[in-house]
Amino acid sequence: MNFPVFDLHCDTALALLGEDLCRAGSLLKNDGHIDLERSKKLPGYAQCFACFTTPLEQLPEDTTIEQLFEREMVTVLREVERNPELISLAYSAKEVKDNLEEGKMSAILTIEGPAGFGFDPALLEDLYKIGFRITTLGWNEKNVLCGSHITGGGLTDLGREYVLEAQRLGMVIDVSHLSDEGFWDIMEITNAPVIASHSNSRSVWNVSRNLTDEMFQAICQTGGVAGLNMYADFLGEKPTLDTACDHIIHWMELDGQKHIALGGDLDGCDVLPANFAGVQDYPKLAEKLLERGLSHREVYDIFWNNGLGVIEKCCL
Structure with a gap:
């Protein structure tokens, strides 16, 4: 069974830059985890493209x-x-739905670490106008906004x-990479839905990047x-699709x-579960979920409705 895919996080923008950071190529076709040649075979596809500021x-x-931040943004817009x-930039859930009806994929810009614009809240409005709809507060280092899951x-x-x-x-707040303390600080002040775009369950695999049950x-x-992260290190030991x-x-x-949504961290990780090589293999995950007893509606929600729903609730 094939479902449309709404994925809350990838690092394809950085990967497309090459320059020894990752592999270079075009969004249409490359040797990474995501390209349009493969994703157009899905019955629908919306991808949140993170502009990531590396250490x-x-x-x-x-x-x-x-x-680096500007070049990643320009790369997504150019591609x-x-x-x-095949694909259009989407500013709202309505535009994602319109693209789906027209047989086109959607791209949504997101921020992974605000270092690329000096952590300045005053610049968020300009970035929102450009099309950014999700932001983390940092990555794996402590910064002027918060601590990380490591620090x-x-x-x-x-x-x-x-x-x-x-x-x-x-703009949707994404708590991925945050410290536990930072997470709960956000819960005290939030007035809108919050996401963990690419984080798994700490009860299933006990690493600090994952969410406790209380956090979830x-x-x-x-x-x-x-959003389910497909990076092997956050799934389990020698993970499979069952994991x-x-x-x-x-x-x-x-x-x-x-x-529950999808946030594969594709092009941002070097090891994926067995039998999962990229965006083209999301149908395998759907089939496995159906085999494990989820209903068609539940899988459809995870693959599409739940992620899209947050954009619909938050993004004006």
Whole structure:
């Protein structure tokens, strides 16, 4: 059974830059995890493209973080413009739905780490106008907004300002990579649905990047979602598609069926589960979920409705 795919997170923008950061290529066709030649075979596809600001020591020579962020953004916009018959930039859930009806895929811009614009909440409005609809507060390092799942530490005053300004604009807050303290700080002040775009269950696989049951339930209470991350390190030891299903089924048992989505982290990880090589293999995950007892409607919600629903609730 083939389902449309709404994926909340990938690092394809960075991958397409090449320059020893990742592999180069075009969005139409490349040797990574995502390209249009493969994804157009799905019955529908909406992809959130993260503009990721890598740590300074990993930057190419003579490239600043600000330049990297801008180049990733320009790369996504350029690749969409080059393939107008296949994909369009979407600013709203309505545009995603319209694209689906027209047989076109959708691209949504997101922020993974605000270092690329100096962590400045005042710049979020301009970025929203460009098309950014989701933002994390950081990556794996501590910054002026918050601590990470590695460093620990909660939100700063500037971090609180950043969250509230993003939500005022209609930009979705993504808690992936946050410390536990930072997560709960956000839960205290949020006035809109919150997501963990690419995070799994800590009860199934105990790593700090994953969500505790209490965190997942708190996300549910905001009306948000958690996106299943296909990176092997966050799924389990020598994971298979059954392992990925284990995370989803655990969340289902927490009455989270309307709050589970996809966030594959494709092109942002080097090891995927067995028998899963990229976007073309999402139908295999759907089949496995059906085999494990989920209904057609439940799988459809996970693959499409739940992720799209957050954009519909939040993005003006």
